[in-house]
Amino acid sequence: MLPTHGYFPYHPWVGRARWNWPNGAKLAVYLGVNLEHFAFGEGLGAELAPGGPHPDILNYAWRDYGNRVGAWRLLQMLDELKLPCTVLLNSSMYHHAPELVAAHRARGDEMAGHGRTNSERQSTMTEAEERAMIAEATDAMARHEGVAPRGWLSPWIAESRATPALLAEAGYRYTLNWCMDDMPVWKTTSAGRLLAIPYPQENNDIPAIVARKDGMAQFADMIVEDFNERLRQVRDGIPQVMGIALHPYIIGQPYRIAMLRGALKRILARRRDIWFTTAGAIHDHVVNLPEGSIPG
Template identity: 65%
Template sequence: MKLPGHGRFDYVPITARQPFCWPDGKRLAVYFGVNLEHFAFGEGLGAELAPGGPQPDVLNYAWRDYGNRVGAWRLLAQLEALELPATVLANSAMCDYAPELMAAFQARGDEVAGHGRTNSERQSELCEDDERRLIAEVTETIRTATGTAPEGWLSPWIAESATTPDLLAEAGYAYSLNWCMDDQPVWMRVRSGRLLSIPYPQEANDIPAIIARKAGAGAFADMIIDNFDEMLAQSAEQSLVMGVALHPYIVGQPYRLRQLRRALEHIARHRDEIWITRARDISRLCHTTLSDQIA
């Protein structure tokens, strides 16, 4: 029996791929995905600190808003202190809601990638024409606010329709972070050619770890450190990508930030052995120098 498939890429075991290196012969690329998200008040989706009651759900809305008002600024300062670049995964609504925060990350040279309009909605619920319009709206909003169109995309709630990769490529996007099936970039088939899938973590990610599985602040920091140490050892055999996904309303809480700092410092101490980068830079290298070496 042949099961239904997506047809976007073939099964190629990681042990049977062409060897390649990141810049300066390094084998492990590390990037930090900082999710800047804005939510509708009184309606729509959103992570919950506690089970939400009738709308307006002030408790959970305000908890999430802490990330933009406080947590993201504390996280930004920590990244700056350790000279760690970031890929900012921004709801386009952030450009109007917190332009100062967006500008602060941009001033550091951080990448801004598209992350839908708001995490109060899922783009997978839209028809193709509406989803195309959503992607165009997000792209133009970020381009107007930052001066540069985003090159990468992460869907809110990792929600895709059957045509999302096609629409992203047709809108000029070079890479997607939606698929978590690998530790290397993978080419995806789309209607207009190919789209790069860059690994985005669903394990070294504070929402699944802390909100879904209830990991403590120290356990989450240990998870990042153990994941990094193991991937650094594995990368002796072949080049890999490690992402760390961070949401300021979660890891920006003071007691969690203190533990996260320990993990960030651990990675920073290895900066001479690894390529600390942005997802955009991984994509650009794969589209040029490494175009024929990626599976």
């Protein structure tokens, strides 16, 4: 027997319970918009081009382009298409780009926790350090938003062995860290249950465009083909979640936002057949389903 995490058992896709999202939909679609801030000249940083020693001006400035320009283009597109989103927020953004956070707040977008900054990784922290980091990020969001966040995506999707329990202990209700399913799954922790909501590593601009070197046309086609295939699959009655993960310093480039808009318009042509929503609303629907409706 190999070591295991103990959060949930294996549950095959076949034989899953059949139930509906709101309005009878079988496919829920949400956008996860990552608003991230990085320390200058130290710590971790996404390398969009081969990085050099700190200060890595090229990659730092490229990332900050997302907050200064790209995110505003993305907001304009969301307004144009009348789409909600879940904001995955580094709490340091309240200091770095408060106007950007305020613009999402004014739209009524859901705010989910994404740590303090993507310059750090909680899997390398002691349990006390990690608990303090979660508390600091959560308190900042509660103070600015008037309500504590219910969902969490770890910076770099990095967890320690204590992370799920620490999140449940801090009052979180769902996590986006685990990408092992196309349906929400209940995780059992020592501090209570935590819902794992699917967060994509395929329909995600960083793995696709930065890591795999896909062009934007290929990424846009991938989103549409993924959507079309899911719509075909849910005819069997098993509901699915489709997430699309976006980072403004990638997707906010003019030619990329244009192709993303086109892909989303193709999805919205089938809006009556789907539930376009937020991760938090997915959680709220799931908790009201009869026990045993989802794995866990």
